Amino acid sequence: MSQNSNNARQNALDYHEHPIPGKTATALTKPTATAHDLALAYSPGVAEPVRAIAADPADAYRYTNKGNLVGVISDGSAILGLGNLGALASKPVMEGKALLFKKFANIDAVDLEIGTQDPAEFIETVRRLGPSFGGINLEDISAPRCFEIERALIESMDIPVFHDDQHGTAIIIAAALTNALRLQGKSLDDIRLVLVGAGAAGTATLNLLSDMGLNRARLRVVDRVGVLHTELDDLPSHHADVAAETDDRTLEDALKGADVFIGLSAPNLLTPDMLMSMNERPIVFALANPDPEIRPELAHSVRDDLIMATGRSDYPNQVNNVLAFPFIFRGTLDCRASRITPAMKIACVEALAALAREPVPASVLSAYGAADLSFGPEYILPKPFDPRLIERLPPAVAAAAAADGVARMPYRPYPNATGA
Numbered sequence: 001m002s003q004n005s006n007n008a009r010q011n012a013l014d015y016h017e018h019p020i021p022g023k024t025a026t027a028l029t030k031p032t033a034t035a036h037d038l039a040l041a042y043s044p045g046v047a048e049p050v051r052a053i054a055a056d057p058a059d060a061y062r063y064t065n066k067g068n069l070v071g072v073i074s075d076g077s078a079i080l081g082l083g084n085l086g087a088l089a090s091k092p093v094m095e096g097k098a099l100l101f102k103k104f105a106n107i108d109a110v111d112l113e114i115g116t117q118d119p120a121e122f123i124e125t126v127r128r129l130g131p132s133f134g135g136i137n138l139e140d141i142s143a144p145r146c147f148e149i150e151r152a153l154i155e156s157m158d159i160p161v162f163h164d165d166q167h168g169t170a171i172i173i174a175a176a177l178t179n180a181l182r183l184q185g186k187s188l189d190d191i192r193l194v195l196v197g198a199g200a201a202g203t204a205t206l207n208l209l210s211d212m213g214l215n216r217a218r219l220r221v222v223d224r225v226g227v228l229h230t231e232l233d234d235l236p237s238h239h240a241d242v243a244a245e246t247d248d249r250t251l252e253d254a255l256k257g258a259d260v261f262i263g264l265s266a267p268n269l270l271t272p273d274m275l276m277s278m279n280e281r282p283i284v285f286a287l288a289n290p291d292p293e294i295r296p297e298l299a300h301s302v303r304d305d306l307i308m309a310t311g312r313s314d315y316p317n318q319v320n321n322v323l324a325f326p327f328i329f330r331g332t333l334d335c336r337a338s339r340i341t342p343a344m345k346i347a348c349v350e351a352l353a354a355l356a357r358e359p360v361p362a363s364v365l366s367a368y369g370a371a372d373l374s375f376g377p378e379y380i381l382p383k384p385f386d387p388r389l390i391e392r393l394p395p396a397v398a399a400a401a402a403a404d405g406v407a408r409m410p411y412r413p414y415p416n417a418t419g420a
């Protein structure tokens with residue numbers, strides 16, 4: 001390991017350990033200085049909201065933190081791109097998601113790592129947690145189990161359930177691709193798209209892009225077995241749905257002449273030769289975390305006509321679901337939507353893509369130490385610290401919820417929604 005990577009590793013461990021272990025804690029929102037305060041907060045005063053909620057369950061949103069509390073829940077079966085390392089090892093990521101919910105949308109989030117990888121047990125555990133939360137954010141659960149788990153929870157719970165790796169990722173890729181295609185002078189209905197990694201994120205991304213007009217006839221999807229094609233037997237249904245009638249068998253075959261590469265798989269799968277074989281003005285989203293399918297410095301050394309993005313914060317064009325989940329949940333909670341519909345996701349895509357095409361405020365330039373940021377190959381999405389995200393995305397999501405008939409109250413922005 002080089003000195004630089006040793007330092008980076010130690011810095012990350014120190015950040016998590018000091019001054020106290022972990023990244024989140026509980027904060028109090030009511031006075032607790034006197035005996036009178038305690039008599040209100042606890043016995044006897046607490047009995048009043050208990051009685052009110054027993055009489056009308058909607059009062060839980062009035063008298064408790066339910067309406068601004070999201071459960072960030074994982075079984076640790078697909079932690080970032082690190083694989084199935086189990087529930088306990090997923091805790092830093094889930095605390096991290098809770099930190100991002102608070103920082104960017106002032107949503108209180110609790111990380112819950114569930115000690116089972118049996119889908120039925122997991123579903124039952126999460127379902128029983130429903131009364132506590134205003135919404136459930138599922139995280140880092142591998143495919144295909146994640147599809148069954150999310151579907152069962154959406155059907156059985158009365159609060160929104162959202163698998164971030166599926167839909168948060170799909171939203172942000174769709175927004176980034178909208179802008180990258182515009183810059184490269186290409187369009188969704190005739191590009192040749194190659195997607196590697198037909199798991200949770202890859203499958204949801206293809207579904208959302210299809211809703212937005214992707215030409216599926218020109219799509220090639222690659223997983224561990226190579227190109228998913230119609231002559232393969234016994235494919236799981238999420239692979240059979242995207243199998244192509246083609247003679248292409250390898251990633252190398254599929255990429256010849258392709259316009260777009262989307263990687264949601266594993267490190268270093270895209271070689272310089274493969275990149276060279278792509279069509280002119282290609283788009284490369286190498287989104288495996290933390291190590292992408294190709295490093296930007298290598299990709300840029302191979303060709304100068306590409307638009308390149310990764311999931312990381314330390315390169316231009318971060319395509320990461322942090323730009324979606326805090327804001328889509330903010331809009332969803334603030335109109336008490338019962339579920340998150342395709343139209344709510346597309347509203348988020350359009351608001352994100354449009355924001356990147358506007359001039360960037362000085363506060364964002366100074367947060368990133370940049371003299372200039374403007375719509376172009378190195379700036380296809382807003383930055384997470386952009387204060388306009390919280391102003392634009394939640395109302396757009398809530399308006400779509402109202403139009404879809406899933407909002408259970410008029411949109412009311414949460415106080416101080418810009419967060420910590």
Ligand SMILES: NC(=O)C1=CN([C@@H]2O[C@H](COP(=O)(O)OP(=O)(O)OC[C@H]3O[C@@H](n4cnc5c(N)ncnc54)[C@H](OP(=O)(O)O)[C@@H]3O)[C@@H](O)[C@H]2O)C=CC1
Binds near residue numbers: 080142202287
């Ligand atoms: N930038 C972002 O915002 C996000 C990035 N990601 C990244 O995307 C990746 C996938 O995440 P997710 O969808 O949740 O995980 P999943 O486990 O659900 O899906 C991963 C898929 O990639 C396949 N795969 C793994 N290795 C290879 C390989 N060498 N060649 C071809 N296919 C391969 C897996 O096959 P198999 O099942 O056989 O292992 C699986 O189908 C991760 O690296 C994750 O960090 C995910 C969400 C958001």
Ligand SMILES: CC(=O)C(=O)O
Binds near residue numbers: 081288311320321322
């Ligand atoms: C960003 C994210 O959710 C992931 O890599 O799994």
Ligand SMILES: [Mg+2]
Binds near residue numbers: 080
């Ligand atoms: Mg994830």
